[in-house]
Amino acid sequence: MTNKDPQQVIQEVINSGRPVTLDSLASALNCSALEAAHHLPKETCTFAPGEDFEKVWESISQWEKATFIVIAGENVIEVETKVACGKKAMGYYNLMGGKSPLQGHFKYENIIEIGFITMPFMGRESHFAAFFDKNGKCAYSFYVGREKHKLIESAKEQFLALQSSYR
Numbered sequence: 001m002t003n004k005d006p007q008q009v010i011q012e013v014i015n016s017g018r019p020v021t022l023d024s025l026a027s028a029l030n031c032s033a034l035e036a037a038h039h040l041p042k043e044t045c046t047f048a049p050g051e052d053f054e055k056v057w058e059s060i061s062q063w064e065k066a067t068f069i070v071i072a073g074e075n076v077i078e079v080e081t082k083v084a085c086g087k088k089a090m091g092y093y094n095l096m097g098g099k100s101p102l103q104g105h106f107k108y109e110n111i112i113e114i115g116f117i118t119m120p121f122m123g124r125e126s127h128f129a130a131f132f133d134k135n136g137k138c139a140y141s142f143y144v145g146r147e148k149h150k151l152i153e154s155a156k157e158q159f160l161a162l163q164s165s166y167r
Contacts (some may be wrong), residue, residue: 006039015126022130022138032136037115044118046166050111053131054145057093060129061163063155065145068102069128071102071138074120078147110134115164125151 004027009091013028014020025036037045048056060066061083069078079102086095115130128143142154 007041010036010039013151014047014120020119021071022117026036032134032135033138034113034115037117037132038128040117040119046116046163048114048116048166050108050113050132052114053093053108053111055118056114056129056162057083058085060142061156063142063145063158064152065147065155067143067145067153068140069143073150083142106140112140116159118163124149127151127156127163129162 007030010025013025018024022033022036025039026033029036029039031039038047063083065080066083068081068083070077081100081102082099084095084104085101086093086106088094090109091107091109093108094105095103110133111131111132113130113132116127118125118127120126126143128141130138130141132136133139144159145152
């Protein structure tokens with residue numbers, strides 16, 4: 001952790017004019033993405049325990065559209081979709097079938113916390129659920145969907161209700 005006040009560092013990164021991510025905050029603070037999220041102002045970030053994985057996933061599946069993001073190395077992979085519900089089996093939360101382009105098997109037991117974060121991205125309002133693993137890394141996240149670059153209002157309201165439910 002840097003010697004500077006974390007709130008000051010966060011504001012410097014946000015005001016830098018560069019894209020702000022949990023990873024960029026973590027780098028500036030010299031900590032994990034999860035620790036960086038915990039340094040965000042309380043009014044912009046709440047947390048659910050990993051045990052609520054299925055409950056949170058089912059809530060996200062109610063959004064009109066979400067953008068699923070996973071960062072692998074220096075690659076950012078995005079899938080815009082209506083998120084499908086899955087089911088737990090053999091240690092995974094499994095998405096199979098259906099019309100969603102997002103399919104796969106998610107090791108839900110490795111998720112220790114889920115952050116509901118409101119943080120600007122590229123100067124635009126942004127809201128997302130970040131799924132943190134045992135190493136404090138953001139394994140993947142779901143951003144409130146957009147149409148024509150504008151947040152989908154119903155999805156934003158559902159996100160804010162979910163965020164508020166964990167205050």
